[in-house]
Amino acid sequence: MTKIAPSILSADFNRLGEQIAILEREGADYLHIDVMDGAFVPNISFGIPVVKSIRKNTKMFFDVHLMINEPVRYVRDFAEAGADLICVHYEACSNIIGTLEEIKSLGKKCGVAIKPGTPVEVLSPFITIPDLILVMSVEPGFGGQKLNKNVYERVKEVKEMLADANGTAEVEVDGGVTVDNIAGLAAAGVDVIVTGSAAFKDPIEESLKKLRNELK
Ligand code: DX5
Ligand code: ZN
Numbered sequence: 001m002t003k004i005a006p007s008i009l010s011a012d013f014n015r016l017g018e019q020i021a022i023l024e025r026e027g028a029d030y031l032h033i034d035v036m037d038g039a040f041v042p043n044i045s046f047g048i049p050v051v052k053s054i055r056k057n058t059k060m061f062f063d064v065h066l067m068i069n070e071p072v073r074y075v076r077d078f079a080e081a082g083a084d085l086i087c088v089h090y091e092a093c094s095n096i097i098g099t100l101e102e103i104k105s106l107g108k109k110c111g112v113a114i115k116p117g118t119p120v121e122v123l124s125p126f127i128t129i130p131d132l133i134l135v136m137s138v139e140p141g142f143g144g145q146k147l148n149k150n151v152y153e154r155v156k157e158v159k160e161m162l163a164d165a166n167g168t169a170e171v172e173v174d175g176g177v178t179v180d181n182i183a184g185l186a187a188a189g190v191d192v193i194v195t196g197s198a199a200f201k202d203p204i205e206e207s208l209k210k211l212r213n214e215l216k
Helices: 016-025 048-055 075-081 096-105 118-125 150-165 182-187 203-214
Strands: 003-006 030-035 061-067 086-090 107-114 132-136 170-173 192-193
Touching: 003 016, 003 170, 003 203, 016 048, 016 203, 030 048, 048 061, 048 075, 048 132, 061 075, 061 192, 075 086, 075 096, 086 132, 096 118, 107 118, 118 132, 118 150, 132 150, 150 170, 150 182, 182 192
Parallel strands: 003 030, 003 192, 030 061, 061 086, 086 107, 107 132, 132 170, 170 192
Antiparallel strands: none
């Protein structure tokens, strides 16, 4: 079954704990946590203290998406704060393999993300290492953007590369997902679908049900 990962970047931060509880009750599969440094992406979101704080009140799987430069510097902090999976950008790492190995050494699942303009071929040398491959369908930095249609072809290519290499990574798509395109993404073989603005449209319960119904 395709997993749904709501992104808290689109949450109401005055009601974050309450909204996470709703997501958990409604059966969202992963909680997608978008960390931005204002350097790798032209936006700043939140960081370690927020992860630590929300960890206390939910059992959800934390899918932490680090949109920060040289993330290896912070993977231990995010692991200790409660991340279950730490996803780093290929474009932000001077040593992607070392960074993925560091995350694994901390006992966490590791993911690698690529921006829409990064050729999927860059993944080949290390495609059997990550537990998750995030194929971005928007330029990272903001919620509420339009899905870049090249993601369908790119997902197909990554799935083929994984099959050829006997890789076991889940393929995740992130950015611009709505009730109108989520079924197509699932049909393309996406394992985990991130959705921010579409999931957090009030009432959240309804938004999640609508998205889940498209996957039936
Ligand atoms: C963008 C983030 C996405 C974003 C998704 O940089 O990585 O996770 O929050 O938001 P929507 O679903 O509104 O595009
Ligand atoms: Zn994200």
